[in-house]
Amino acid sequence: MSKLIDLRRTFQEGRKLPINSLDQGILQSWQRCAGMGLSMNAHADYQRLEGRSLERLLNHNSALLHAARPHMDRLYDAIAGAGWSALLTDCQNVAIHTLHSQRMDDHRIASAFRTGALLGEAEIGTSAMSCALADKRFTRVYGFEHYNEFHRQFHCAATPILDPQGHVCGALDITSASPDASEGIFLLLQQCARNIQTEMIRQLDQARILMLGFEPISGLTPDAMVIALDEQGDLIAANLLASQVLGICLQSRQSIPFEQVFDTPLSRLGHSTQQPCLLRLHNGVSLYAMKGQRAAASVSSGHTNDFSGSSENPISFGDSAILVGMNKALRVIDRLPVLVLGESGTGKEIMATALHQSSPAASGPLISLNCAAIPENLIESELFGYLPGAFTGASKQGAAGHLRDADGGTLFLDEIGDMPMALQTRLLRVLETREVAPLGGSQSYKVNFQLICATHKGLPELIERGEFRQDLYYRINGFRLTLPALRQRQNLLTLAQGILAELAGTRTPRYLSEELAAAIQAFDWPGNVRQLKHALIYADAMAEADEPLTLADLPDELQDVLCEFQSSSTPLNRNDTASPNQLDQHNLRLIEDTLQRFDGNVSKAAAHLGIARSTIYRKRSRPV
Structure with missing residues (x-):
C-alpha cells in the first residue's frame, strides 16, 4: 500500500512513474482522469439516470440484460459467500443490473451498486469497469489503484462482454472489500462473460444456431464454439472462441458467406443437423457441427428489443398482445400503479417479477404478499409492521413490514381482491400519503415504491357487493394489464x-x-x-x-x-x-x-x- 501511495504522490506532482510500476491500462486511465481535471482526493457523488431516461437505457440494452441475468445469478451464487458483489454496465459505464452482497455494508458500495448509476471515468475516476471497456480486456483495480482515493476500500475486477458480432457491449464487474482473492474467482468472472455472449447469440431471431467442436458435442458446454447462420446460410454471429478458431471478424461487416469459411458445401448441413456433421475449413482443419437450441428468449439480429411486438420476445407469455401491454405498463410503472388481471395460473406473479426486473426500480427489492394466503389477523402486521410487544405473540425485535421493506423497489400485492375491508382503508391512506406507521406506534415513515396488484376476481362486482372499496380500486387501477387464459393465447x-x-x-x-x-x-x-x-x-x-x-x-x-x-x-x-x-x-x-x-x-x-x-x-x- 505504501508503494501505491508513493506512486500517487509522484503522479500528482507531475513526475514520471517508474517503468512497470503500475498496470499500463490503469496508468492511462489516471492520465485520462487528470486530463479531465478530476481530483484524486475528491468525494465521489454517484449520479444516476432515473425515469424515462433509465427506461430507455434498459430497453436499449434488453438483449444484454436478458442474456446476462441468469448467468450473473449463478456467478453471484458462487461468489457471494466470499463477500463479492456483481455489477453489469452497458458500453457507456452505466449500471444496468446489480447483485449486492450482504457482507458488503459500506454505504459507498450501496450507492454505486444501483441501476442507472453513472460509473464512467468522468463521474468516479478509474475503475475496473472503465479500464475493461477502454482496453477490451480483463482488468483488476485494487485499493489505491483507483484514481479517486474515495474508493480505496474497494477491490474490483472486470471483463468486457462482447455482443454476437464481437463488439464490446458492456462490462461485468465483481467488487469486494477484501484484497484477498483466489484466481479462480477471476476465471469464473471471465467464463460468465463468455457465457453471456453465447446466450445473446442463442437469442437471435430466425437464426440457425450451430455448435462446433473437434469431437461430437452432445449439448451446450461453457467451452463450446457457437455460430449463427441467417436464412441464406451466411455467418451472422460467432462467440469469441469460434471467431478465434475460424479466423473470422464480424465487427465491420453484416455477414460472411458460408463458403468463405468452410470448404464443405452448405447443403451438407441439411435441415436438422441432429446428428454430428463434419465440416472442413479451408486450412484443412475439420470440426463437427451440431444443431444448437435457440434460447426461448429471442431477439432480432441487428438491434435490441423492447417489450413490444414479437411473440419471440425475451418474455413471450405465448401471446404478442401481452408483450404490447407489458411494454405500455413499463412506461408508466414508476408513475402509476399497475393492476394485473387474469385467471388463476395465468402467470400474474411471473408478470409482476418481469415488470419489476425491467423497471426503473429493478435494483431495489421486490416484496410480494399474497392477500389470500395469510390469515386476516396476521395480514395487517405483515403489511404494516409492528413495534416490539404491539400484540400477543409479537416478536421482541418488532418488524418493519412489507410496505417499508419495499421502499426503493416494488410492492406486489397478489389477490388483492381478498384483502379485508379494514385493511383496504389503511392501505389507501398509505398510497395517498406515502407514509406508514407500524402497529403499536405513532411515528410514520416515508415510503416510496412501485405498486403492482393482481387478482383473478372481478373488482367492480366486489364493489357492488360492498366487499371492495371503490376509492381503493381507482387508486390501484392506474394501468390495467390483462393476461388471457392459455386457451385464448x-x-x-x-x-x-x-x-x-x-x-x-x-x-x-x-x-x-x-x-x-x-x-x-x-x-x-x-x-x-x-x-x-x-x-x-x-x-x-x-x-x-x-x-x-x-x-x-x-x-x-x-x-x-x-x-x-x-x-x-x-x-x-x-x-x-x-x-x-x-x-x-x-x-x-x-x-x-x-x-x-x-x-x-x-x-x-x-x-x-x-x-x-x-x-x-x-x-x-x-x-x-
Missing part, C-alpha cells in the same frame, strides 16, 4: 419452449415432438401456465436423455385427454376452435380422472394438475 409453443429452456439450465433445452406440439396447441389447459409447466416438468423428468418430449412422457390422465383430442374427428386448434361445451367436457373428464386417481382428494388433484382447488369446484359445478 396464439403461440403456446413459444411459451412451452421457454419453460423447457428454463428447466434445462445450462443443458441444451429439450424440444417437442410434432405430436406433442400439436396436442399442446389443441388442449384447453384449465390450469393455465401452472398446469402446462407441471406437465412439462413431469415429461422432462420421464423422457429419455437427449430425446424429444412425446405424449407418452406426460402424466397418464393428461395423455388420455390429449390422445382423445388427437383422434377426435373435430380436432382442436387455435384457428378452428371447438365449442365451449366440448372444451368443458374434456376439462371435466381430466379433472374427474385425476380425482379418481387420488380417491377424491381435491387438494392432491389440484396440486397434481397445477390448478387451484377453486378451479376444480367451479368446473364440476358448471353444467356441460
Whole structure:
C-alpha cells in the first residue's frame, strides 16, 4: 500500500512513474482522469439516470440484460459467500443490473451498486469497469489503484462482454472489500462473460444456431464454439472462441458467406443437423457441427428489443398482445400503479417479477404478499409492521413490514381482491400519503415504491357487493394489464419452449415432438401456465436423455385427454376452435380422472394438475 501511495504522490506532482510500476491500462486511465481535471482526493457523488431516461437505457440494452441475468445469478451464487458483489454496465459505464452482497455494508458500495448509476471515468475516476471497456480486456483495480482515493476500500475486477458480432457491449464487474482473492474467482468472472455472449447469440431471431467442436458435442458446454447462420446460410454471429478458431471478424461487416469459411458445401448441413456433421475449413482443419437450441428468449439480429411486438420476445407469455401491454405498463410503472388481471395460473406473479426486473426500480427489492394466503389477523402486521410487544405473540425485535421493506423497489400485492375491508382503508391512506406507521406506534415513515396488484376476481362486482372499496380500486387501477387464459393465447409453443429452456439450465433445452406440439396447441389447459409447466416438468423428468418430449412422457390422465383430442374427428386448434361445451367436457373428464386417481382428494388433484382447488369446484359445478 505504501508503494501505491508513493506512486500517487509522484503522479500528482507531475513526475514520471517508474517503468512497470503500475498496470499500463490503469496508468492511462489516471492520465485520462487528470486530463479531465478530476481530483484524486475528491468525494465521489454517484449520479444516476432515473425515469424515462433509465427506461430507455434498459430497453436499449434488453438483449444484454436478458442474456446476462441468469448467468450473473449463478456467478453471484458462487461468489457471494466470499463477500463479492456483481455489477453489469452497458458500453457507456452505466449500471444496468446489480447483485449486492450482504457482507458488503459500506454505504459507498450501496450507492454505486444501483441501476442507472453513472460509473464512467468522468463521474468516479478509474475503475475496473472503465479500464475493461477502454482496453477490451480483463482488468483488476485494487485499493489505491483507483484514481479517486474515495474508493480505496474497494477491490474490483472486470471483463468486457462482447455482443454476437464481437463488439464490446458492456462490462461485468465483481467488487469486494477484501484484497484477498483466489484466481479462480477471476476465471469464473471471465467464463460468465463468455457465457453471456453465447446466450445473446442463442437469442437471435430466425437464426440457425450451430455448435462446433473437434469431437461430437452432445449439448451446450461453457467451452463450446457457437455460430449463427441467417436464412441464406451466411455467418451472422460467432462467440469469441469460434471467431478465434475460424479466423473470422464480424465487427465491420453484416455477414460472411458460408463458403468463405468452410470448404464443405452448405447443403451438407441439411435441415436438422441432429446428428454430428463434419465440416472442413479451408486450412484443412475439420470440426463437427451440431444443431444448437435457440434460447426461448429471442431477439432480432441487428438491434435490441423492447417489450413490444414479437411473440419471440425475451418474455413471450405465448401471446404478442401481452408483450404490447407489458411494454405500455413499463412506461408508466414508476408513475402509476399497475393492476394485473387474469385467471388463476395465468402467470400474474411471473408478470409482476418481469415488470419489476425491467423497471426503473429493478435494483431495489421486490416484496410480494399474497392477500389470500395469510390469515386476516396476521395480514395487517405483515403489511404494516409492528413495534416490539404491539400484540400477543409479537416478536421482541418488532418488524418493519412489507410496505417499508419495499421502499426503493416494488410492492406486489397478489389477490388483492381478498384483502379485508379494514385493511383496504389503511392501505389507501398509505398510497395517498406515502407514509406508514407500524402497529403499536405513532411515528410514520416515508415510503416510496412501485405498486403492482393482481387478482383473478372481478373488482367492480366486489364493489357492488360492498366487499371492495371503490376509492381503493381507482387508486390501484392506474394501468390495467390483462393476461388471457392459455386457451385464448396464439403461440403456446413459444411459451412451452421457454419453460423447457428454463428447466434445462445450462443443458441444451429439450424440444417437442410434432405430436406433442400439436396436442399442446389443441388442449384447453384449465390450469393455465401452472398446469402446462407441471406437465412439462413431469415429461422432462420421464423422457429419455437427449430425446424429444412425446405424449407418452406426460402424466397418464393428461395423455388420455390429449390422445382423445388427437383422434377426435373435430380436432382442436387455435384457428378452428371447438365449442365451449366440448372444451368443458374434456376439462371435466381430466379433472374427474385425476380425482379418481387420488380417491377424491381435491387438494392432491389440484396440486397434481397445477390448478387451484377453486378451479376444480367451479368446473364440476358448471353444467356441460
